[in-house]
Structure formats: C-alpha cells, structure tokens
Amino acid sequence: xxxxxxxxxxxxxxxxxxxxxxxxxxxxxxxxxxxxxxxxxxxxxxxxxxxxxxxxxxxxxxxxxxxxxxxxxxxxxxxxxxxxxxxxxxxxxxxxxxxxxxxxxxxxxxxxxxxxxxxxxxxxxxxxxxxxxxxxxxxxxxxxxxxxxxxxxx
Amino acid sequence: xxxxxxxxxxxxxxxxxxxxxxxxxxxxxxxxxxxxxxxxxxxxxxxxxxxxxxxxxxxxxxxxxxxxxxxxxxxxxxxxxxxxxxxxxxxxxxxxxxxxxxxxxxxxxxxxxxxxxxxxxxxxxxxxxxxxxxxxxxxxxxxxxxxxx
Numbered sequence: 001x002x003x004x005x006x007x008x009x010x011x012x013x014x015x016x017x018x019x020x021x022x023x024x025x026x027x028x029x030x031x032x033x034x035x036x037x038x039x040x041x042x043x044x045x046x047x048x049x050x051x052x053x054x055x056x057x058x059x060x061x062x063x064x065x066x067x068x069x070x071x072x073x074x075x076x077x078x079x080x081x082x083x084x085x086x087x088x089x090x091x092x093x094x095x096x097x098x099x100x101x102x103x104x105x106x107x108x109x110x111x112x113x114x115x116x117x118x119x120x121x122x123x124x125x126x127x128x129x130x131x132x133x134x135x136x137x138x139x140x141x142x143x144x145x146x147x148x149x150x151x152x153x154x
Numbered sequence: 155x156x157x158x159x160x161x162x163x164x165x166x167x168x169x170x171x172x173x174x175x176x177x178x179x180x181x182x183x184x185x186x187x188x189x190x191x192x193x194x195x196x197x198x199x200x201x202x203x204x205x206x207x208x209x210x211x212x213x214x215x216x217x218x219x220x221x222x223x224x225x226x227x228x229x230x231x232x233x234x235x236x237x238x239x240x241x242x243x244x245x246x247x248x249x250x251x252x253x254x255x256x257x258x259x260x261x262x263x264x265x266x267x268x269x270x271x272x273x274x275x276x277x278x279x280x281x282x283x284x285x286x287x288x289x290x291x292x293x294x295x296x297x298x299x300x301x302x303x
Contacts, residue, residue: 030194069241071195072292091293094193122291 031093032150034058034107042076045084045110046144054111059146063099063153067126071097076104078144085115085123086146099153108148115141199237204293206230211279211300218272218302227264231257244289252285272302 040048042061049055061076064083071094075083088094089108115123117140124134193201210228217224234253239245259281263274279300286294 028194067292069290070193070201070292087292087295090299091296092192094195096194118287119291126292 028096028153030095030151030153031088031148032107034105034150034152037105037152039105042084043079045078045146049110049112049144054109056107056109058105058107059110060103060105063102063104065127066095066097066099067123068097068128069126071095071099073123073126074099074104076146082143084110084144084146086148088151089147089149095151095153103154104151105154106146106148106151108146108150110144110146112142113145115143115145198240199233200239203230203233203237207282208293208296208300211282214275215300215302218275224264224271227260231260241290249285249289252281252288256281256285276301 037058039058039060042059045057045059048057059076061078061084063074064077065075067073072091073085073087074095075085078084086106086108117137120137120141121134124137192205207230210230214224216222234257235250256278259274259278263271263278266274279297282297282300283294286292286297
C-alpha cells in the first residue's frame with residue numbers, strides 16, 4: 001500500500017513535469033529595436049514634455065484602440081478621460097490589429113500637434129466609427145501625440 | 155532495492171522533462187524576439203506596391219539631388235489600378251481617376267527635359283498626396299518627405 005502511494009506520487013510528478021507548459025509572456029517587436037528598456041509611464045508623458053516642442057522618450061502603457069484597417073496607429077490610455085494617439089515613424093511598420101488591451105513599450109517622440117479634420121475623420125474611419133460619428137468631426141484637435149520608431153508588445 | 159532504483163529513475167525523468175520544457179520555452183522567446191515584421195496583419199498587393207513606390211521614388215530623389223541619370227519609368231507603376239487593395243471600398247471611379255492622374259504625372263516626369271525634371275518630380279509626388287488625401291491619409295507625412303524643396 002505504502003509503495004503504491006509512493007509510485008503513484010512519482011508517476012504524477014513525471015506526468016505533470018512533461019505536460020506543464022509555462023505560460024510565459026512572449027514579447028513581439030515591431031520597427032526599430034529598443035536597446036535598453038527603461039520606460040516612463042504613459043501618464044507621465046505630458047509632464048516630461050512640459051513646454052518643449054517635442055521630447056524623445058520611452059513610454060509604457062496600455063493599448064486601448066488599434067487601426068482596424070491596417071494596424072497603422074494605436075491609442076494609449078493617458079489618464080481617465082484622455083487617450084494619446086501613436087503613429088509609427090515613416091509609416092514603416094504596423095502592429096497586430098488585435099493588440100488592444102495589451103501592454104506596450106515604445107520609443108520615439110512625444111509632441112504637441114494639431115490634427116486636421118481630414119486626419120481625424122481618417123482615424124475615425126480606420127477605428128470603425130459609423131458615418132454619423134465621422135460626420136460629427138468638424139474641428140481640428142490639439143493634443144499630445146507620439147511618433148514611435150519601435151514598439152514591444154507584451 | 156528495485157523499488158528505490160525505480161523511484162530514482164522516475165524522479166530523474168521528471169527533472170529531465172522540466173528542463174526540456176524550460177529550454178523549449180526559452181527558445182520560443184528568442185524566436186519571437188527576432189520577429190520583425192512590417193505588417194503582421196498581412197499585406198495587400200497595393201500596400202506592397204506602395205512600399206516599392208516609396209523606395210523607388212526615394213532613389214529617384216537621390217538621383218536628382220546628385221544629378222545622376224534617371225532610369226526609365228518602371229512598369230510596376232501601371233499596376234496601380236489593378237492591384238488588390240487593402241480596403242476594397244476604395245476600388246472606385248475616383249480612385250481609378252486619381253491613379254491614372256499619378257501615372258500620367260509619372261510618364262511626364264520620366265520623359266521630361268533636364269530643366270523641368272525637378273518640377274515634374276514634385277508634381278508626381280504631389281499626385282500621390284492628392285490621392286492619399288482622398289483615401290488613406292496615414293502615409294502623407296512620409297510622402298511629403300519625398301518632395302524636393
């Protein structure tokens with residue numbers, strides 16, 4: 001009886017060792033590689049930018065929306081009410097369209113920019129907004145935006 | 155004695171399996187880090203063509219800046235209308251007319267005299283911008299970098 005129990009325990013140990021796959025977080029890189037990872041939180045972008053035109057920085061945040069046409073831009077939650085639009089330098093790379101909800105580390109420039117009505121409508125269309133919602137966009141938007149040269153999605 | 159040997163064998167097997175799983179997962183991580191795709195969502199024929207056009211126009215810009223001879227107009231530009239689009243809703247008469255306008259501007263540039271080359275080059279790049287203002291404004295910033303000041 002005692003031997004049976006010890007054998008059963010040994011069998012169980014071997015079986016679970018073989019069957020266990022570690023659910024390790026796999027990072028995916030897009031664009032330029034990021035040599036050293038030392039990001040600030042997305043909520044701190046505005047403070048770091050301050051009154052400067054643009055500032056190079058590495059930022060970590062959560063993706064809340066991705067362009068559904070090509071994956072050519074994403075939006076990160078900046079604070080409770082605001083998001084920050086991120087485009088990719090020189091339109092040279094894209095991210096997976098299903099990346100919303102994931103954490104991203106990106107390197108590039110944050111800057112204040114005025115987005116034209118035409119571009120805002122384009123983004124709304126890419127984001128899958130209705131025609132009625134697109135038509136409601138009539139004013140340009142002044143906001144902090146980010147141009148990423150490389151991103152890591154976890 | 156046999157019992158002890160069997161038990162040690164099982165424990166050894168367990169450790170081996172653990173070790174193998176860790177090695178495989180480390181290998182998968184390294185593979186993924188090497189992944190550097192331009193578009194993980196898949197490219198349409200038109201998207202690939204556009205990238206070729208950017209690279210081509212960039213090299214033409216360099217040729218003009220360095221006063222090198224311009225190579226003949228590449229045939230790929232003619233597939234601008236027939237290439238499969240990322241978004242099929244842009245396959246319209248307006249798109250076709252803007253694409254034809256671009257091809258006409260390109261033909262003009264490639265056949266123009268030395269004196270009017272730069273002007274016609276900028277008109278050709280401008281035709282790209284006009285089309286993208288109507289259909290996909292995303293790359294306009296990149297296209298504007300192709301202009302010769």
